[in-house]
Amino acid sequence: MLLYKLGNSAPMDLSWLAEELGYDAPMALCGCRCAGDSFGCCEYNVTVFDERHGCDEARIGDAAVLVRHDSVERPAYGTFAHMSQMRVIRDDSWSIGPKISAFAKKQDALFKHAAKISLVRAKLLLPAARAMLDGDAQEAPFWTKCAAFKLADAVSYYNMAEPGGAHMMSRLRALPNSAPNGVLSVVYDCLGAERATPSLLDRMRKSAIGFLEMTGTGRIALEIIDAKARHLESQSLLTDSYYYICRAVCAELYLQRCVSGIPDSQLYALKVALDPDNNTQHALASIDSLERAVTEFMPHVGWSAQ
Numbered sequence: 001m002l003l004y005k006l007g008n009s010a011p012m013d014l015s016w017l018a019e020e021l022g023y024d025a026p027m028a029l030c031g032c033r034c035a036g037d038s039f040g041c042c043e044y045n046v047t048v049f050d051e052r053h054g055c056d057e058a059r060i061g062d063a064a065v066l067v068r069h070d071s072v073e074r075p076a077y078g079t080f081a082h083m084s085q086m087r088v089i090r091d092d093s094w095s096i097g098p099k100i101s102a103f104a105k106k107q108d109a110l111f112k113h114a115a116k117i118s119l120v121r122a123k124l125l126l127p128a129a130r131a132m133l134d135g136d137a138q139e140a141p142f143w144t145k146c147a148a149f150k151l152a153d154a155v156s157y158y159n160m161a162e163p164g165g166a167h168m169m170s171r172l173r174a175l176p177n178s179a180p181n182g183v184l185s186v187v188y189d190c191l192g193a194e195r196a197t198p199s200l201l202d203r204m205r206k207s208a209i210g211f212l213e214m215t216g217t218g219r220i221a222l223e224i225i226d227a228k229a230r231h232l233e234s235q236s237l238l239t240d241s242y243y244y245i246c247r248a249v250c251a252e253l254y255l256q257r258c259v260s261g262i263p264d265s266q267l268y269a270l271k272v273a274l275d276p277d278n279n280t281q282h283a284l285a286s287i288d289s290l291e292r293a294v295t296e297f298m299p300h301v302g303w304s305a306q
């Protein structure tokens with residue numbers, strides 16, 4: 001078994017994890033367990049390069065583990081930026097270590113590209129949200145929030161941090177408030193996280209889990225989301241919990257929109273989970289602000305306005 005040290009990460013002995021999971025294939029760890037700022041309730045995110053697809057979940061003692069299967073040659077999950085920050089935990093055939101090391105050397109370009117992709121997604125969502133608002137569609141505020149999260153993702157990638165997870169808002173908060181990070185103030189205004197109270201978060205968390213259960217999220221993954229949101233609330237990080245819950249829902253909603261429209265049962269859950277602002281004037285102002293922020297950000301990722 002080979003253990004690697006990538007970037008500035010401290011060495012970690014994760015042989016126990018590979019042994020317990022027992023897959024006879026190369027494995028790598030990603031997420032906050034690599035970054036070293038995880039909570040006790042955070043999961044281990046493991047990718048198994050066994051040329052399969054799909055996900056597994058497991059509990060090993062107190063540790064929750066989410067497993068994604070993937071291909072070494074044609075990775076289906078995430079971006080190359082994601083792979084560049086993975087830490088190999090098993091690679092007997094020396095098949096993924098060199099690839100991950102090669103991606104790590106190109107991190108600057110890979111993260112800039114990922115930032116651009118997130119920005120393109122934000123830009124595409126905004127006219128769609130505006131059209132829904134004009135048509136009085138109930139889901140218009142959901143897509144405005146999705147666009148705001150895509151813009152925040154772009155900021156995160158721009159600052160060399162993979163977006164997502166319960167730590168994202170604290171990482172964004174720690175960024176210098178200079179261009180182009182200043183667009184985050186637009187994101188926060190559009191999300192409305194300052195509305196977070198314990199009772200609102202309790203309703204949002206339960207509805208988020210209901211929505212994610214309906215879209216097929218596994219039981220352990222749901223338990224992890226519940227535990228992390230509760231942990232943030234227990235630390236009085238109410239806006240962080242609001243951000244975490246909404247982003248988890250928006251990420252799933254973004255995936256699901258490619259499949260079908262939103263069924264009524266899910267729509268009801270989303271109306272609570274995403275705490276939408278139903279004031280039409282506010283919603284239009286949010287879309288306008290986000291469009292200006294996206295345009296402001298574009299040159300920073302090498303994207304010229306036409």
Ligand SMILES: [Zn+2]
Pocket residue numbers: 032033037038039042043165166167
């Ligand atoms: Zn974490």
